[in-house]
Amino acid sequence: MLSISPLLAWFFALVLLLLAGRATARLLSSEPLMPTQRHRELGHAAMGFAMAVLLIPGVPRPPLVVSVCFFSALAAFAAFDWGRRAVARSRGKAVDSCVPADHGALLDPHHAIVGVAMVVMLLRPTGMANMAGMTESSPGTAVLLLLAYVWIAALVLGFGMTRVLATDAGESGAILSSPATVYACELAMTVLTGLMLLS
Secondary structure, three states, X not given: OOOOOHHHHHHHHHHHHHHHXXXXXXXXXXXXXXXXXXXXXXXXXXXXXXXHHHHOOOOOOOOHHHHHHHHHHHHHHHHHHHHHHHHHHHOOOOOOOOOOHHHHHHHOOHHHHHHHHHHHHHHOOOOOOOOOOOOOOOOOHHHHXXXXXXXXXXXXXXXXXHHHHHHOOOOOOOOOOOHHHHHHHHHHHHHHHHHHHHO
């Protein structure tokens, strides 16, 4: 995983566990959730816990095939949900969202792409430098494209969060379910995905 100190690994893992805990708290709360909100929180919880397991020092890593299948399933689920909502929009049907209507569509494909980024990161060859006559492979085209997407997405999410904060200034509401919190969670997980791809 990340070539960082155990202290930073613990810090990133705790951030991911907090994000997953926040999503789990929403799923278990008595607050009624629309289907899209439930799907996104399930994705946040699953992605957060799975990424944290890969980072916590001293914790045995799951077999590669298990991690790849898990993140592939998350990406496929997010892509299916995104496609279903896109078809509904094209037919003029109302589509529920967990953030304001002018922001919600931007987040629809994001979970699918982040899931694909995790799969690419897991499958990227590493540890080849010690073999005779071989050097560490340079990042492939897929990795570079995903890196570009992840960091652009981080900028877009940060901008979206500032817009939501400015719009909702002075308004009261539950912190766990506020659009700004959703953006903050998406931003944190996106940045950590980018750091993993850089490793």
